[in-house]
Amino acid sequence: MMKIALVTDSTADLTQQLIDHWKIFVLPLKVSFGDEQFLDSELTSKEFYTRLSSGSQLPTTSQPTPEDFSSVYTKALADHDEIISIHISSGLSGTLNSAHIAAKNFPGKVHLVDSHSISLGIGQQVLEAAEGLQEGLDVPAVLARITKMRENMETIFTLDTLEYLHKGGRIGVVKGMLGALLQIKPVIRVNEEGVYVPAGIARSREKALKGIVTAMENAAAGRTVKALAIAHGAAKEAADKLQDKLESVFNVQASLYTQVGPVIGVHTGPGTVGASIVFA
Numbered sequence: 464m465m466k467i468a469l470v471t472d473s474t475a476d477l478t479q480q481l482i483d484h485w486k487i488f489v490l491p492l493k494v495s496f497g498d499e500q501f502l503d504s505e506l507t508s509k510e511f512y513t514r515l516s517s518g519s520q521l522p523t524t525s526q527p528t529p530e531d532f533s534s535v536y537t538k539a540l541a542d543h544d545e546i547i548s549i550h551i552s553s554g555l556s557g558t559l560n561s562a563h564i565a566a567k568n569f570p571g572k573v574h575l576v577d578s579h580s581i582s583l584g585i586g587q588q589v590l591e592a593a594e595g596l597q598e599g600l601d602v603p604a605v606l607a608r609i610t611k612m613r614e615n616m617e618t619i620f621t622l623d624t625l626e627y628l629h630k631g632g633r634i635g636v637v638k639g640m641l642g643a644l645l646q647i648k649p650v651i652r653v654n655e656e657g658v659y660v661p662a663g664i665a666r667s668r669e670k671a672l673k674g675i676v677t678a679m680e681n682a683a684a685g686r687t688v689k690a691l692a693i694a695h696g697a698a699k700e701a702a703d704k705l706q707d708k709l710e711s712v713f714n715v716q717a718s719l720y721t722q723v724g725p726v727i728g729v730h731t732g733p734g735t736v737g738a739s740i741v742f743a
Contacts (some may be wrong), residue, residue, distance in 0.1 A: 696733055
């Protein structure tokens with residue numbers, strides 16, 4: 464049986480426990496505060512959000528280089544036959560482009576996947592691939608399984624403010640919510656192309672969480688929920704409330720609960736909380 468390696472990037476926000484359990488290769492993106500540069504994994508969420516809130520200058524992020532990818536692919540192929548490499552939406556980052564450049568050095572060996580998602584939405588796809596490989600599926604079958612999951616996935620989150628998306632240049636079509644709405648809690652969906660689109664607005668965190676639940680109920684349209692994931696950036700209390708509500712509504716236990724890491728957090732800011740649901 465062929466040995467298949469799984470590669471992703473740090474924006475998948477997988478816990479270290481899951482990374483170790485499934486033996487996933489993770490390429491870190493980088494975040495810079497002025498002249499100080501850190502790998503995504505070098506700052507804890509608490510350290511990062513403390514610095515983000517207290518700093519006067521917005522930090523910047525940078526993606527892995529093709530050389531970074533080549534190094535990880537070489538390491539993975541030392542004891543694997545092929546690689547499935549799943550990454551942050553190409554609509555939000557150039558990370559996948561770096562992977563494409565590197566993959567040319569390993570013809571037929573690296574199978575790239577655009578997750579069309581962020582954070583927990585990527586993580587769910589990586590875990591689905593890991594489970595498929597554990598079951599003995601070959602590469603085409605695992606890729607088909609990921610595609611099916613992506614087509615039946617809904618990822619929605621709310622922000623404390625649009626300020627960070629705006630300053631970081633990731634506002635996209637959500638820019639229509641700017642201006643007076645900067646003080647309103649936006650509800651944002653990751654669409655099928657992997658970019659941010661408005662899903663609603665609320666005047667309080669509590670109403671924003673209700674908005675996420677309502678949007679998920681509408682998306683379900685009678686379908687069965689297969690998997691639920693929750694993520695937050697310095698907003699554990701709100702994430703716990705959202706988890707409790709979604710678990711109750713859909714009668715399913717969250718299989719992934721994680722924190723939004725520094726690279727995604729630069730653009731979403733503290734107070735972010737969201738969910739990703741996979742429908743059967």
